[in-house]
Amino acid sequence: MEIDGKLRSTEPLLLDYIANLCSTLLVVPDPPESGVLYLARGLLNVLQTYAWDFNSDAKVKAYLSILSLLSAMAQETYAYHITGVDSDDRLYGNDPKFLAELQKLSDTILGEVLQQLHELADVPQRQGALAVALLGVGIVHGDLADAKFATLLANLWALALKTGGTDSRLLSRHATYLRRQKAAGRAIADELIQRL
Numbered sequence: 001m002e003i004d005g006k007l008r009s010t011e012p013l014l015l016d017y018i019a020n021l022c023s024t025l026l027v028v029p030d031p032p033e034s035g036v037l038y039l040a041r042g043l044l045n046v047l048q049t050y051a052w053d054f055n056s057d058a059k060v061k062a063y064l065s066i067l068s069l070l071s072a073m074a075q076e077t078y079a080y081h082i083t084g085v086d087s088d089d090r091l092y093g094n095d096p097k098f099l100a101e102l103q104k105l106s107d108t109i110l111g112e113v114l115q116q117l118h119e120l121a122d123v124p125q126r127q128g129a130l131a132v133a134l135l136g137v138g139i140v141h142g143d144l145a146d147a148k149f150a151t152l153l154a155n156l157w158a159l160a161l162k163t164g165g166t167d168s169r170l171l172s173r174h175a176t177y178l179r180r181q182k183a184a185g186r187a188i189a190d191e192l193i194q195r196l
Contacts, residue, residue, distance in 0.1 A: 011058035018062045020045070022069040026078055027087045036092065036101050043108070059132055060116050061110050064137050070106045071141035074099060091116055117159070128163030131156045132170060141158060144181075151191030157195060 010040045021043065030038040044066060052059040072078065078089045092098035113134055120127035135156040142149050157174075175196040182188045 009053060009056065011053060011056055015058055015061050015065070017045075017072045019065045020067065025069060026072050027080065027082050027085060029086055029088055029091055036088070036098055037073075037105055040066065040073075040105065044105070057116075057126060057130055060113050064133055065115050067106060067113075067137055068107055068141055070102050070109070074102050104110040124163035128166045129161050131159040131163070132166050135160065136170075137175060139178060144178070144192060145187035145189060147189050147191065150192035154192050 009018050025043065028039060030036055047062050047066075047178055050059075059081055073088060076091065076094050079129055087168075088098070113130075117127055117130055119132070120130065138149070138153045138156070138171065142153070144150060157171070160171060178188060178193060178196065182193055
């Protein structure tokens with residue numbers, strides 16, 4: 001896209017659109033004849049076929065938006081609704097099958113993000129920045145009491161420190177947040193707190 005006479009990537013605009021679309025998808029119910037997570041899977045399928053810039057981390061950032069959406073969808077009651085629209089929280093509630101589908105799709109996306117992190121081993125600053133981004137999503141949306149997930153977050157933390165180029169103030173804020181959450185009684189695996 002040309003802006004002010006210069007060619008610019010449209011991926012930042014696309015990322016904004018995807019984040020907004022995910023916010024909308026939270027309250028839009030899936031068509032009953034299509035099954036659960038139909039709309040989220042449709043978005044994911046489109047993102048997988050899109051021709052992403054190889055030197056950009058936009059695809060991973062889009063996946064992180066979808067992980068945030070799936071986490072919000074796992075809540076018993078959604079943070080917001082549209083009057084007169086029964087969102088998936090009202091249709092499925094905490095149905096075990098619905099939660100299992102959310103977990104399965106989340107695991108798939110997380111696997112894609114981790115694969116991208118692995119592929120960026122030769123570009124440590126990008127790898128570190130994405131590790132911090134995934135760490136932030138994991139801290140806010142993940143099950144911090146799960147030992148396996150806490151280990152993943154601790155490893156992301158170590159990767160971010162090892163690769164350098166990450167904002168140490170952001171890591172410090174993450175650590176402060178986790179310690180405050182632990183002090184407030186949130187279930188957080190001890191290993192994660194110890195490795196900060």
